[in-house]
Amino acid sequence: MADHEGKKIVLAARPEGMPTAEHLQEERLEVPRPGEGEMLLRTLYLSLDPYMRGRMSAAKSYAAPVEIGGVMEGATVCEVVESRLDGYQPGEYVLAGAGWQTHAVSNGKGVRKLDPAKASLTTALGVMGMPGFTAYAGLLELGQPKSGETVVVSAASGAVGQVVGQIARLKGCRVVGIAGADDKCAYVTDELGFDAAVNYKSEDFRDRLAEACPDGIDVYFENVGGKVLAAVLPNLNEFSRMPVCGLIAHYNDTSAPEGPDRLPGFMRTVLAKRVMVRGFIQFDFAPLMPDFVRDMSGWLADGSVRYREDVVQGLENAVDAFQGLLEGRNRGKLIVQVGEDPTR
Amino acid sequence: MADHEGKKIVLAARPEGMPTAEHLQEERLEVPRPGEGEMLLRTLYLSLDPYMRGRMSAAKSYAAPVEIGGVMEGATVCEVVESRLDGYQPGEYVLAGAGWQTHAVSNGKGVRKLDPAKASLTTALGVMGMPGFTAYAGLLELGQPKSGETVVVSAASGAVGQVVGQIARLKGCRVVGIAGADDKCAYVTDELGFDAAVNYKSEDFRDRLAEACPDGIDVYFENVGGKVLAAVLPNLNEFSRMPVCGLIAHYNDTSAPEGPDRLPGFMRTVLAKRVMVRGFIQFDFAPLMPDFVRDMSGWLADGSVRYREDVVQGLENAVDAFQGLLEGRNRGKLIVQVGEDPTR
Structure with a gap:
């Protein structure tokens, strides 16, 4: 895969019942370039969560559905690859909502920096997320x-x-x-x-x-x-x-x-x-977040809360992993490793 | 009907579906005599309420069911006929839980005096009750x-x-x-x-x-x-x-x-x-009662709350009236007039 080429999974059709590769199609992604005030993110981890099934349906819920042809939404842990945004440097790690894709451009909105020395990056999608x-x-x-x-x-x-x-x-x-x-x-x-x-x-x-x-x-x-x-x-x-x-x-x-x-x-x-x-x-x-x-x-530091993560390798396995989530096949918090994690 | 003879309606059998006269049977009541610390009440009005259907069933709910053979429970407005209980005089009116019967003996527990000069006695079973x-x-x-x-x-x-x-x-x-x-x-x-x-x-x-x-x-x-x-x-x-x-x-x-x-x-x-x-x-x-x-x-005094009562005459019509309540035949708060009301 060339540096300028990535992958994304788009909502090609709204599923009735269990979503499959027919509804969630993998497509080639031309890696975007960040404009002024933006940064390019590379996705390390994608969180898979049950709420995503709702986003695939047109039914009215608390959040708008993903549009047909749009990249599936999702929380991610990313590395900053290139930055034209104040306060962010290449090599830094962030919690972002980059969705089911290998790369994304962000203006920093809704993004939070992560310190891999403090906690394993994946915990930002699970027990600490x-x-x-x-x-x-x-x-x-x-x-x-x-x-x-x-x-x-x-x-x-x-x-x-x-x-x-x-x-x-x-x-x-x-x-x-x-x-x-x-x-x-x-x-x-x-x-x-x-x-x-x-x-x-x-x-x-x-x-x-x-x-x-x-x-x-x-x-x-x-x-x-x-x-x-x-x-x-x-x-x-x-x-x-x-x-x-x-x-x-x-x-x-x-x-x-x-x-x-x-x-x-x-x-x-x-x-x-x-x-x-x-x-x-x-x-x-949301106001409870600082208390949390x-x-x-x-609780994590003193060992009174423990956690289990189920990390699936490769964005190409995300659809199968998501089906498994709806069927209860996962063991613990389900995460897809989309790209190499330099901290591991 | 002699002075010592009254009527009561007892739960003869637990209804499946709509209760009828087979389940709610009228029986002769020997008017009881109050002992020391008791008073004899004569029922003027009996409240009919949907919750009573639950009391007829053995199913566990927030209150115990009426026992088979027992007088059906219910809130009543009564006149004190004879009193051996301090603080109560014959001719006074009370809100009581005398049930579906013409007379009952009470030790004053759960009883509250009513002033017919302040509000129509029936309101104690409805809008003020x-x-x-x-x-x-x-x-x-x-x-x-x-x-x-x-x-x-x-x-x-x-x-x-x-x-x-x-x-x-x-x-x-x-x-x-x-x-x-x-x-x-x-x-x-x-x-x-x-x-x-x-x-x-x-x-x-x-x-x-x-x-x-x-x-x-x-x-x-x-x-x-x-x-x-x-x-x-x-x-x-x-x-x-x-x-x-x-x-x-x-x-x-x-x-x-x-x-x-x-x-x-x-x-x-x-x-x-x-x-x-x-x-x-x-x-x-219960702590809100004084505020209420x-x-x-x-609100009643200044006319901002109004009310409608549906008063059925005679305890012998209580079962039919109760069926009507479950079928929506009543118009407003359903009350059975069991005995003469000297205040009207």
Whole structure:
């Protein structure tokens, strides 16, 4: 590949159901030149996150969809290659939103410098980045966990879930993870210190979840929906809280799933137990970011929060990796290594 | 009927679906004699409220069910007939929980004296009582209506709904009612000052609701569920609030309704719009009661809150009236006059 030639993945068509290479097409990228007040970035790492499925759909959501033919959006760790922007030098590392491509030009807006001496560059996309902040803000602000309460988190070994559970443990809660594989369950209990974990694909999932929550559930951090949510409902305590962060079981739904209609039963539980259900995205809690950086830096430094990353090699494998994310194939925070990392 | 003989309605069997005279049986009541520290009450008015359907079922909820053979519970306005309890004199009027019967003995617990010179005795069961307080607390504490916002309330002409809408108007909101009859809709707009009202039984209900809410919905006060909730969902604004007070469309459900499953779509809206959904019962907000009494007394006195009561004559008609409540046949707060009211 010549220096002036890169790669990008564009949204060629809006997927119905699972996105494939038909919808996410790799194209040749003519490496752009930075103008005055701009810099050229080379992508080292691309974050893959469930919210990206929403950006592929035209349906109205909290953010505009990616346009057809446009480069897929995404958070990235980049190296500054060339700079005509004050304050940035070649060889520096930044957190940027360069998207699914090897190179991008930036005017510095929304870009933050990273110090590889302080923390591994990839953590800016995971535990110290958007997923970590999502876990922190959603659990603490909306979940309001109190010592001795039971906190249940679905997608427990994922980028957000693993952080939710560990913060809840730090707050003195009993923490129960729900995941879709026995090794994921073992990971959150054995490595991250969750009190229990239940595989939602096990036959006796409902019984096992109830057993794991003998005092009911005070906080359910929702990442999944579907049968996991249905199993959680009967265990919710009075005045429990349900921060709704994601619904990964439904991101590929093409129509409302078959009945019965579970909404009336859900509302009945909300009423009888006075449950607080609240959707959120991390942007809503931006003022908390300094608190998060302070707390999470401390927890990482003293080892009270640990993390797992699943780094896939090569932008050409991003589509398959993204499919795996929606199917739960990843193990920990999913990241694509797009270019060489000189710090490793 | 001799002085020592009264009537009571007992829960003879737990209904599946609509309760009938088979489940709610009238029986002869031997009028009890008050012991030391007790008083004998004669019931003038019995409040009929949707929550009572829940008390007939064995399903766990926020309150214990009525036992088989037990007198149906309910709030009442009573006259003190005989008193061996300090502080109560024959001829005084009280708000009590005497239930579906003509007489009851009370030790004064949970009883409050009423002054018929200040307000019509029936208001203690409606606008100045539990339904009024439910509306006040749920709307103001959970709905958090702000001037200029749009507030939608279902069962709009009912005991709670009519108060919700009027308080929202006082707070400077655009108020849209949803009801199941054209005369109910006309009542809330023409008599109570709602900005608009939509009949959910009309063919173009969804379109008409959307038209009535050109700026979307900021607060949806939920009394109903079912198709009304489904029509509200697409109109919810970002950061909207949904106090869940009742689900009268589902109280007679014997199983989860047919599909499609609307829960995933509901959760998707909650997430994308960051909706806050919260079930409540008025007991949760007991500390607000003095504020309510002060505010509502003022609003009634200056005419800024009005109300409508539907008074049915005779305990023997209570079961039919209660069926009517679940079917929406009542017009305003439903009350059964059980005995003569000397103040009228």
